[in-house]
Amino acid sequence: MEKLYGKQLEIMATKARLLGLDAVHTAASGHIGGSLSAMDILTTLYFNVMQVDPANPQDPDRDRFVLSKGHCTPALYPVLSLRGFFPQEDLKLFRSIKGHYSGHPDMRHVKGVDMSTGSLGQGISAAVGMALAGKLAKKDYRVYALLGDGEIAEGQVWEAAMSAAKYHLDNLCAVVDVNGLQIDGATKDVMPSEPLDQKFAAFNWNVIHVNGHDYDALIAAFEAAAACKGKPTVLIAKTTKGKGVSFMENNAGWHGKAPNDEQYAQAKAEVEAKLAELEGK
Numbered sequence: 001m002e003k004l005y006g007k008q009l010e011i012m013a014t015k016a017r018l019l020g021l022d023a024v025h026t027a028a029s030g031h032i033g034g035s036l037s038a039m040d041i042l043t044t045l046y047f048n049v050m051q052v053d054p055a056n057p058q059d060p061d062r063d064r065f066v067l068s069k070g071h072c073t074p075a076l077y078p079v080l081s082l083r084g085f086f087p088q089e090d091l092k093l094f095r096s097i098k099g100h101y102s103g104h105p106d107m108r109h110v111k112g113v114d115m116s117t118g119s120l121g122q123g124i125s126a127a128v129g130m131a132l133a134g135k136l137a138k139k140d141y142r143v144y145a146l147l148g149d150g151e152i153a154e155g156q157v158w159e160a161a162m163s164a165a166k167y168h169l170d171n172l173c174a175v176v177d178v179n180g181l182q183i184d185g186a187t188k189d190v191m192p193s194e195p196l197d198q199k200f201a202a203f204n205w206n207v208i209h210v211n212g213h214d215y216d217a218l219i220a221a222f223e224a225a226a227a228c229k230g231k232p233t234v235l236i237a238k239t240t241k242g243k244g245v246s247f248m249e250n251n252a253g254w255h256g257k258a259p260n261d262e263q264y265a266q267a268k269a270e271v272e273a274k275l276a277e278l279e280g281k
Contacts (some may be wrong), residue, residue: 001047003047003048004047004048005048005215005216005219006215006216007278008047009040009043009044009047009048009215010040010215010278011275011278011279012043012047012082013039013040013043014244014271014274014275014278015078015082015275016039016042016043016075016078016079016082017036017039017078017244017245017271018268018271018272018275019077019078019081019082019088019091020032020035020036020039020074020075020077020078021074021245021259021264021267021268021271022091022268023074023077023078023091023092023094023095023101024074024094024258024259025258025259025261025264026092026094027094027095027096027258028258029095029103029258030073030074030094030095030103030256030258031071031072031073031074031103031255031256032074032242032248032254032257032258032259033179033181033241033242033248033251033252033254033255033256034069034071034072034075034148034177034179034241034255035072035073035074035075036075036241036242036243036244036245036248037177037179037212037239037240037241037242037243038069038072038075038146038177038212038239039075039078039079039243039244040212040213040214040215040218040239040243041146041175041177041212041218041237041239042075042076042079042146043079043215044215044218044219044222045065045144045222046065046079046080046083047083048215048219048222049063049144049219049222050062050063050065050142050144051063051141051142052083052112054083054084054085054111054112055084057085057111057112060139061139061140061141062141063141063142063143063144064114064115064127064130064141064142064143064144065114065143065144065145065146066114066115066117066123066124066126066127066130066143066144066145066146067105067115067117067123067145067146068117068120068121068122068123068124068127068145068146068147068148068151068174069120069123069146069147069148069151069177070104070105070116070117070118070119070120070123071103071104071118071256072146072148073094073101073102073103073104073105074094076105076113077091077094077101077110078091080110080111080112080113083112085110085111085112086110086111086112104116104117104118105117105118114130115127115130120148120150120151120154121151121154121155121156121157121160122156123145123147124145124147124156124157124160124161124174125156125159125160125163127143127144127145127160127172127174128160128163128164128167128169128172130143131143131164131167131169131171131172131232132163132167132169134171135167135169135171140171141171142171142172142173142226143169143171143172143173144172144173144174144175145172145173145174145175146174146175146177147174147175147176147177148176148177148179148182149176149177149178149179149180149182149187149193149196150181150182150183150187150190150191152176152193152196153187153190153191153193158203161200161203161205161232162203164205164232165203165204165205165231165232168230168231169231169232170228170229170230170231170232170233172232172233173222173225173226173232173233173234173235174205174232174233174234174235175212175234175235175237176196176234176235176236176237177212177237177239178196178212178236178237178238178239179239179240179241180241180250181241181250181251181252181255182252182255183252183255183256184252185252186252196236197209197236200234200236204231205231205232205233205234206225206228206231206232206233206234207233207234207236208221208224208225208233208234208235208236209235209236209238210235210236210237210238211237211238212237212238212239213239213240213243218235218237221235222235241254241255242254244270244271244274245266245267245270245271246270247263247266247267248267
């Protein structure tokens with residue numbers, strides 16, 4: 001696949017936002033706020049950075065992605081469908097007993113999912129294991145993991161961070177989606193995690209700050225991560241929870257709530273207007 005850049009990535013991410021909104025509304029359930037904040041990161045990974053092949057999703061030499069903030073499948077599933085791993089129509093089965101597109105990633109049934117996750121903190125540990133396996137097998141693949149800034153409160157995250165540094169896993173790149181909010185409110189009030197950069201640096205990680213909605217900056221940050229040798233890299237990505245929908249932005253109430261019909265209509269209209277603007281319609 002030819003890599004996408006700039007406006008092309010923004011168009012793709014906007015399409016993914018529409019699909020994510022539709023999936024959560026159809027299911028009347030799902031975590032939309034943190035999915036919208038992560039959408040640009042995932043779109044950049046799958047359409048510019050990662051070496052993956054939808055026709056061969058189990059390629060042993062592929063790059064791996066672990067959604068450590070596992071409740072944000074309304075971001076991951078739309079991006080995977082747009083990348084060609086499965087039909088977009090399947091998203092209608094999101095959180096449905098009739099399908100396998102559950103609220104957390106399912107590696108057994110959903111093509112393109114590299115690790116089943118859900119319990120916060122465990123995804124980054126799995127990513128460390130994948131990266132270590134790659135090192136031991138002398139493979140060239142890279143491993144990416146996306147965490148939430150609320151998830152950082154889990155002690156297992158820091159155990160994984162120590163292990164990644166010990167084994168010099170420079171084939172591992174973690175991204176922390178710093179939208180500042182979690183289900184109970186502002187992360188600074190629930191469990192302060194700053195200064196995240198200094199903490200990761202103290203654990204001997206390479207630290208890069210990036211705007212999580214700036215595609216060019218994200219590409220440059222992922223390239224810098226790949227160029228760093230001898231230690232793992234973490235991207236501290238500043239984002240907006242609910243990005244792209246005016247009444248959801250910076251609102252902790254939209255962490256794990258589905259829009260009703262009226263709210264969905266407004267959200268859809270806003271994102272469709274953005275898509276039309278980008279496509280010059």
